[in-house]
Amino acid sequence: MATTEEILAGLAEILNEVADVAPDDVSVEKSFTDDLDVDSLSMVEVAMAAEEKFGVKIPDEELPNLKTVGDAVSYIEKNPS
Amino acid sequence: MPITASPCPSGTRVAGFGHYQPSTVVTNADLVAQGVDTNDEWIQSRVGIAERRFATDETLLDMAEAAASKALANAGIAAGEIDLVILATCTNEQQVPGGSASLASRLGIKSPGAYDLNAACAGFVYGLASASNAVLAGQARNVLVVGAEKLSDYTDIFDRGTGIIFADGAGAAVVTASDTPGIGPVVWGSDGENAAAIITEPESRTLRQEGQTVYRWATGTMGGVALKACEQAGVKPSELGAFVPHQANLRIIELIAKKLGAENAVIARDIVTSGNTSSASIPLAMSKMLERGEIASGAPVLLVGFGAGLTYAGQVILAP
Numbered sequence: 001m002a003t004t005e006e007i008l009a010g011l012a013e014i015l016n017e018v019a020d021v022a023p024d025d026v027s028v029e030k031s032f033t034d035d036l037d038v039d040s041l042s043m044v045e046v047a048m049a050a051e052e053k054f055g056v057k058i059p060d061e062e063l064p065n066l067k068t069v070g071d072a073v074s075y076i077e078k079n080p081s
Numbered sequence: 082m083p084i085t086a087s088p089c090p091s092g093t094r095v096a097g098f099g100h101y102q103p104s105t106v107v108t109n110a111d112l113v114a115q116g117v118d119t120n121d122e123w124i125q126s127r128v129g130i131a132e133r134r135f136a137t138d139e140t141l142l143d144m145a146e147a148a149a150s151k152a153l154a155n156a157g158i159a160a161g162e163i164d165l166v167i168l169a170t171c172t173n174e175q176q177v178p179g180g181s182a183s184l185a186s187r188l189g190i191k192s193p194g195a196y197d198l199n200a201a202c203a204g205f206v207y208g209l210a211s212a213s214n215a216v217l218a219g220q221a222r223n224v225l226v227v228g229a230e231k232l233s234d235y236t237d238i239f240d241r242g243t244g245i246i247f248a249d250g251a252g253a254a255v256v257t258a259s260d261t262p263g264i265g266p267v268v269w270g271s272d273g274e275n276a277a278a279i280i281t282e283p284e285s286r287t288l289r290q291e292g293q294t295v296y297r298w299a300t301g302t303m304g305g306v307a308l309k310a311c312e313q314a315g316v317k318p319s320e321l322g323a324f325v326p327h328q329a330n331l332r333i334i335e336l337i338a339k340k341l342g343a344e345n346a347v348i349a350r351d352i353v354t355s356g357n358t359s360s361a362s363i364p365l366a367m368s369k370m371l372e373r374g375e376i377a378s379g380a381p382v383l384l385v386g387f388g389a390g391l392t393y394a395g396q397v398i399l400a401p
Contacts, residue, residue: 047297
């Protein structure tokens, strides 16, 4: 089971890979759409990569609820496979 | 008592491609000028489209006929030699009759087998596979396959999921017998559980799609389909001369291409100037690439169609 720090670092790696987000820009209060310029299709890519990396399921219906990086970290922590 | 089997050839090949694009160009700026809440930079970077064509003067069959004529000419096969016509489309004006028999008539093809095929954006590859199968089974000698769409009739340009994407066009190919296989086994499949992801509304037939569901399905599954189609044809991805996926969205194309890893293949990106023309997109892209001399004759080319149904089909062919 990954720690909060590990999840955050993992998401930063994914965001960099998927949406060219600089790792330094990734912190829990950042909004995917407003701060990190991650659009709805990129969110699907982020979700798919996170599913693989953390062994969780993140269905499309859940994506509107993941507004910030912190929301995503909490979701991954609360929904281990 | 047994029924007589037909004699069968050893293989099939695509003898030629042709295409037709309507003349009315619609740029991203044109859509903005009509009041669509978007901008050129956003569309180009998120979807990959700079401009697309709308058939303002042409009917679906006009476009199909034009593409088919070119395909026949490029194949060096006369209309009189065609004995089966398959029209892949999901935008025929009316349900009945289908367009294939009328198309044959317009082309001066005398009484061929004729049927329409609706597998949406996978339609052309399903059509090509069906054509190849008919020839291999000794049931047809020369088959005309056309992918034609007039999506602009059913597109609401103000709809977020579809408005800037869909466009019009037609592509065609002629399939004939060959001494050695020039068309590989088809890898086809579907996901009916997500049928509601791409629909037309009941009365208006206006197209709608759930972008995220389709994106996840296409990027998650089509890489595997692409690899399997290569494997079944006995062709390594590195041996492909070209990769022509359905031109749905440039990001989907890039992601599937990445999974395929065909480092020596030219990748079709016709969506940039053609938009998404559903069943026309693959033959349209292929025909244009051949015209520009981007694909060597005889080079293996991977075609992968995928879309509404949800349904998909992938197949390796040798370029004519």
